[in-house]
Amino acid sequence: MQRTCANPWCNSSFEISSADLDLLEKVSPVIAGIRFDLPAPTLCPDCRQLRRLSYRNERRFYRRPCALTGKECVSLYSKDKPCIVFDQKAWWSDDWNQLATGRSFDPKKSFFAQFHELSLVAPRPCIVNMSSENSLYTNHSAYNKNCYMCINTGYSEDCFYTSDFALRNKNCADCLAIQKCERCYGCVDTKQASFSLFLHECINCTDCAFCYDCQSCKDCIGCWNLRQKQYCIHNEQLTQEAYEATKENLWPKTWDAIEEIDQSFRTLVKKKAIHRHVIMEHCEQTTGDHDFHCKDVRDSYYTCESEECAYCYDTGTVKSCIDANEPYQGELQYESHGCNLGYSLCVCSKCYECSNLLYSQYCWYCKDCFGCFGLRNKRYCILNNQCTKDEYEALVPMIIEHMRNTGDWGQFFPTNLSVFGYNETAAQDYAPITEKETATREWKWHSVPEDKPAVVKVIPAHDLPETIDNVSNEIINWAIECEATKKPFRIIKQELDFYRNMKLPIPRLHPDERHKRRMALRNPRKLWERECGKCGKKIASTYAPERPEIVYCEECYLAHVY
Numbered sequence: 344m345q346r347t348c349a350n351p352w353c354n355s356s357f358e359i360s361s362a363d364l365d366l367l368e369k370v371s372p373v374i375a376g377i378r379f380d381l382p383a384p385t386l387c388p389d390c391r392q393l394r395r396l397s398y399r400n401e402r403r404f405y406r407r408p409c410a411l412t413g414k415e416c417v418s419l420y421s422k423d424k425p426c427i428v429f430d431q432k433a434w435w436s437d438d439w440n441q442l443a444t445g446r447s448f449d450p451k452k453s454f455f456a457q458f459h460e461l462s463l464v465a466p467r468p469c470i471v472n473m474s475s476e477n478s479l480y481t482n483h484s485a486y487n488k489n490c491y492m493c494i495n496t497g498y499s500e501d502c503f504y505t506s507d508f509a510l511r512n513k514n515c516a517d518c519l520a521i522q523k524c525e526r527c528y529g530c531v532d533t534k535q536a537s538f539s540l541f542l543h544e545c546i547n548c549t550d551c552a553f554c555y556d557c558q559s560c561k562d563c564i565g566c567w568n569l570r571q572k573q574y575c576i577h578n579e580q581l582t583q584e585a586y587e588a589t590k591e592n593l594w595p596k597t598w599d600a601i602e603e604i605d606q607s608f609r610t611l612v613k614k615k616a617i618h619r620h621v622i623m624e625h626c627e628q629t630t631g632d633h634d635f636h637c638k639d640v641r642d643s644y645y646t647c648e649s650e651e652c653a654y655c656y657d658t659g660t661v662k663s664c665i666d667a668n669e670p671y672q673g674e675l676q677y678e679s680h681g682c683n684l685g686y687s688l689c690v691c692s693k694c695y696e697c698s699n700l701l702y703s704q705y706c707w708y709c710k711d712c713f714g715c716f717g718l719r720n721k722r723y724c725i726l727n728n729q730c731t732k733d734e735y736e737a738l739v740p741m742i743i744e745h746m747r748n749t750g751d752w753g754q755f756f757p758t759n760l761s762v763f764g765y766n767e768t769a770a771q772d773y774a775p776i777t778e779k780e781t782a783t784r785e786w787k788w789h790s791v792p793e794d795k796p797a798v799v800k801v802i803p804a805h806d807l808p809e810t811i812d813n814v815s816n817e818i819i820n821w822a823i824e825c826e827a828t829k830k831p832f833r834i835i836k837q838e839l840d841f842y843r844n845m846k847l848p849i850p851r852l853h854p855d856e857r858h859k860r861r862m863a864l865r866n867p868r869k870l871w872e873r874e875c876g877k878c879g880k881k882i883a884s885t886y887a888p889e890r891p892e893i894v895y896c897e898e899c900y901l902a903h904v905y
């Protein structure tokens with residue numbers, strides 16, 4: 344069936360297929376043997392995804408006191424946020440009563456209003472970066488050591504500003520979605536690279552810079568679509584001596600050189616490189632982009648080792664999920680965000696190792712709970728109230744019926760109830776809107792001025808020494824004013840050491856701006872119909888038909904690169 348998105352500012356038409364309806368039936372929760380059918384969605388997949396992401400502040404860090412100990416902590420919640428924030432250690436301790444905020448369901452009020460009231464008084468952890476060492480400023484991350492400003496990063500060491508599924512990296516900075524990389528800078532969607540700069544969609548490359556879609560290459564600069572090559576510049580084979588002589592001038596040492604090479608290389612790639620219509624490896628009956636080892640997955644992006652899913656994003660090893668962002672291991676999730684190891688979850692955000700959970704946030708190791716916030720190891724709770732199994736099984740169907748009547752059943756938590764300003768969340772990364780637009784939609788905007796950095800002086804970025812050789816140790820006591828946004832930012836000692844080691848200049852752009860530019864290299868998470876640039880076959884691609892890149896179907900692409 345064809346539907347129109349219920350968001351008045353969107354109004355786009357979207358399809359709900361019979362496969363979607365089958366999957367919806369499958370993920371509908373079962374309580375005491377009775378299945379509670381989920382209705383077909385009223386919003387388009389994009390709006391559904393953005394609504395989930397409006398609950399995800401990835402990269403805005405603040406300092407605020409822990410509400411239990413008074414100790415200052417690094418937090419995702421600025422001081423003005425009206426919620427109760429505990430330092431991670433305090434939150435995980437038994438020094439407070441998780442059920443003290445429990446309340447009875449009031450049928451005279453909407454469920455979301457009651458959940459929202461609970462969410463403002465139930466303590467939440469300041470940030471999520473479990474099992475990490477010396478990695479205070481990391482979020483949605485775990486098992487890291489000596490990492491700084493890393494988001495969605497795991498099992499990494501000595502990394503700075505890495506994000507979006509950055510796994511098992513060492514000594515990397517300013518990278519997006521890199522895995523098993525070492526000593527890399529400015530790379531995007533790249534695996535197993537080392538000693539390399541500004542790679543995009545590369546695998547297993549060493550000592551390379553500014554390359555696109557290269558694999559198993561060594562000593563290459565400004566190349567595209569190459570396999571197992573060495574000493575190439577702009578796809579031209581040179582001798583070792585000629586390469587080394589040219590490299591000396593081409594390997595960027597100043598920020599101006601980086602910007603110049605970057606710009607001319609991107610233009611060259613747009614004109615000359617062959618772009619694969621979508622990136623997919625070892626998939627069966629799968630649509631989307633950047634999907635690996637998937638089976639029967641529809642309209643999903645950055646999904647790996649998953650089966651029977653639809654509208655999933657940044658997903659690993661899940662089965663039978665629909666409308667899920669960032670789940671890692673799990674099954675039967677519907678409208679979930681950041682729920683790892685979750686089984687049978689319906690509208691949950693940041694619940695870990697939970698099963699049979701509905702409408703809950705920030706729960707760990709819970710089972711059979713409804714409308715709960717910030718609980719650990721609990722079962723049969725409703726709105727943080729402990730029930731017996733019988734009470735739970737009698738009350739939950741009544742609340743669902745109530746939510747059906749109010750139109751809330753099956754809907755994710757509304758954006759206007761998110762404690763974050765829209766501009767603080769990942770939703771703004773994917774669909775940026777203005778403060779005025781957020782106001783029309785009755786959403787929040789975060790405009791509290793950031794604390795001024797406590798520094799000796801602020802220097803404009805263009806006053807920085809051109810190369811790293813002339814940068815003094817004093818720089819860690821200064822703030823740099825971003826060339827593009829004027830926002831001040833700081834360099835920490837480990838970061839300075841990294842730039843020195845890599846012979847890279849100090850960046851002249853604020854980390855947020857650098858992240859934005861890396862994100863801009865990625866395609867939208869959306870498929871268009873277009874024709875293969877070689878054989879004319881109809882293909883689904885994340886490159887819109889009006890884009891200038893040369894886009895090939897899978898067969899023509901493979902014939903070209905191998």
Ligand SMILES: [Zn+2]
Pocket residue numbers: 348349350353354355386387388389390391
């Ligand atoms: Zn929409």
Ligand SMILES: [Zn+2]
Pocket residue numbers: 875876877878879880895896897898899900
């Ligand atoms: Zn073709």
